[in-house]
Amino acid sequence: MPAVLIEDIHKRFGSLEVLKGVSLSVDTGQVVAIIGRSGSGKSTLLRCINGLETFHAGKIEVAGHVMTQDPTKLRELRKDVGIVFQSYNLFPHLTVGQNIMLSPRITKNVPQAQALALAKDVLAQVGLSEKFDSYPDNLSGGQQQRVAIARSLAMQPKVMLFDEVTSALDPELTGEVLIVMEKLAKGGMTMLLVTHEMNFARTVADTTVFMHQGLIWESGPSKELFANPQTPELANFVKAGAH
Amino acid sequence: MQTFGWPEILFILRSAGWTLALTVIAFFIGSIIGGAFALMRLSRIRWLRRFAGGYILVIQSIPVLMVLFMSYYGLSALGVELPPFLAASASLSIYVSAYLAEIWRGSIESVPRQQWEASMSLAHSPAQTYRHVILPQAVRISLPPTVGFLVQLVKNTSIVQVVGFVDLMRAGMLVNNATYQAFQIFTVVAAIYFAICFPLSRLSRHLEKVMNASRSH
Ligand SMILES: Nc1ncnc2c1ncn2[C@@H]1O[C@H](COP(=O)(O)OP(=O)(O)OP(=O)(O)O)[C@@H](O)[C@H]1O
Ligand SMILES: [Mg+2]
Numbered sequence: 001m002p003a004v005l006i007e008d009i010h011k012r013f014g015s016l017e018v019l020k021g022v023s024l025s026v027d028t029g030q031v032v033a034i035i036g037r038s039g040s041g042k043s044t045l046l047r048c049i050n051g052l053e054t055f056h057a058g059k060i061e062v063a064g065h066v067m068t069q070d071p072t073k074l075r076e077l078r079k080d081v082g083i084v085f086q087s088y089n090l091f092p093h094l095t096v097g098q099n100i101m102l103s104p105r106i107t108k109n110v111p112q113a114q115a116l117a118l119a120k121d122v123l124a125q126v127g128l129s130e131k132f133d134s135y136p137d138n139l140s141g142g143q144q145q146r147v148a149i150a151r152s153l154a155m156q157p158k159v160m161l162f163d164e165v166t167s168a169l170d171p172e173l174t175g176e177v178l179i180v181m182e183k184l185a186k187g188g189m190t191m192l193l194v195t196h197e198m199n200f201a202r203t204v205a206d207t208t209v210f211m212h213q214g215l216i217w218e219s220g221p222s223k224e225l226f227a228n229p230q231t232p233e234l235a236n237f238v239k240a241g242a243h
Numbered sequence: 244m245q246t247f248g249w250p251e252i253l254f255i256l257r258s259a260g261w262t263l264a265l266t267v268i269a270f271f272i273g274s275i276i277g278g279a280f281a282l283m284r285l286s287r288i289r290w291l292r293r294f295a296g297g298y299i300l301v302i303q304s305i306p307v308l309m310v311l312f313m314s315y316y317g318l319s320a321l322g323v324e325l326p327p328f329l330a331a332s333a334s335l336s337i338y339v340s341a342y343l344a345e346i347w348r349g350s351i352e353s354v355p356r357q358q359w360e361a362s363m364s365l366a367h368s369p370a371q372t373y374r375h376v377i378l379p380q381a382v383r384i385s386l387p388p389t390v391g392f393l394v395q396l397v398k399n400t401s402i403v404q405v406v407g408f409v410d411l412m413r414a415g416m417l418v419n420n421a422t423y424q425a426f427q428i429f430t431v432v433a434a435i436y437f438a439i440c441f442p443l444s445r446l447s448r449h450l451e452k453v454m455n456a457s458r459s460h
Contacts, residue, residue, distance in 0.1 A: 050364055052363070052364065071368070071369075075366045075367075076366075078363070078364060078365070078366040079366045083364045085357065085360070085361065087357055089357045089358060089360065089361035090361075091362075091375075091380075093379045093380055093383070102365075102375055103365040103366065103367065106371050106375065107365070107366045107367060107371075152365075155365065155366065
């Protein structure tokens with residue numbers, strides 16, 4: 001069974017149809033990049049996968065959970081599906097360590113000592129062990145984003161979603177975040193990432209999906225897709241370079 | 244004629260105690276009711292939202308004095324005699340609840356929406372999100388206006404004298420009627436109000452600093 005199965009999703013905001021029948025299947029351990037112009041529905045699709053947006057028609061299954069509006073079942077699903085946002089969204093009143101330990105503690109009743117070990121482990125994975133007691137405000141954007149990734153990892157998710165996680169960063173800080181994501185990908189994490197980093201999509205993602213006007217316009221193995229776009233829309237998009 | 248001496252000063256100080264007691268009670272009860280109304284205002288259930296909104300609107304649109312008259316004279320016309328202290332506590336609590344509800348609703352709403360999304364995405368329940376993510380941030384935001392309101396409350400308690408309750412202000416007037424040493428008396432009364440309110444204002448500023456420091460030490 002695929003790790004993520006999206007079947008014919010339709011989503012409207014008022015009268016604006018943002019997703020017009022999107023289907024996508026992602027296998028366990030696969031890395032899928034989603035690219036496309038601003039407004040093409042990339043974020044909306046990603047947010048449907050962890051229930052931050054509801055949809056009008058279609059079906060989503062992720063990490064063995066069927067998408068539902070039932071709050072208890074939705075929380076079970078979210079334990080297995082991490083998401084990292086463009087704006088980091090760390091909890092500013094908590095230290096880095098507390099940010100990471102909070103969710104395992106309160107949603108899975110992980111004992112304090114074990115949560116601490118877990119937090120140290122994921123923080124080491126993103127190369128920020130020395131920041132355990134820092135507050136988010138005292139970290140650079142790149143460091144905050146790495147902590148956000150660590151916070152998600154501490155839930156030991158089966159699928160990770162990334163929504164333009166480097167777009168808010170100064171160019172010199174994107175590298176450190178991309179390195180962490182690449183390491184995750186190599187380590188076998190199932191990942192869906194919306195990105196404007198075409199290089200990263202081409203080299204790290206197994207599959208790249210090009211969204212256009214609320215549809216998956218074209219998709220395929222990343223290297224082929226970038227080398228031989230089949231549609232003029234993707235050709236133009238690739239030629240224009242990212243945006 | 245009496246002169247303004249220690250017995251009078253003691254009387255004024257005792258009455259200041261009543262003003263304080265009334266403030267504390269009104270603030271305490273008003274906080275509980277106000278907190279509940281703030282959450283109701285933000286509820287997903289429409290009738291709860293409307294009910295809380297209506298309550299706040301009505302209370303904020305009539306002078307506290309009317310609430311006080313209604314709970315004291317209104318109820319006594321119905322045959323329920325409320326002692327002045329109870330009537331005063333009740334009406335001030337209602338007044339406090341409506342204003343704190345609005346201050347706190349605003350504070351909760353000013354926590355960015357993304358904090359909700361991040362919290363819910365980490366599989367927290369709405370209650371856990373409130374408790375661990377939203378309220379700690381909202382409390383910080385609400386502290387200065389809340390303590391500011393408390394200072395207003397200390398001064399506004401003086402209206403309770405209309406139902407025969409002897410608070411700090413009323414005590415000053417009574418002593419004045421007996422001694423006619425208005426300047427000295429009201430200097431003492433003003434000094435007591437100042438002694439209560441000034442530390443509160445300082446506290447508010449101090450808390451603000453502590454909160455900021457704890458975020459970036
Ligand atoms: N909450 C909302 N209410 C109304 N319209 C929305 C909402 N969220 C998104 N939209 C609209 O839906 C469309 C798709 O938005 P979405 O954020 O999914 O695009 P995107 O591909 O992620 O774009 P970007 O690259 O700019 O992030 C846009 O036209 C957007 O204005
Ligand atoms: Mg987007």
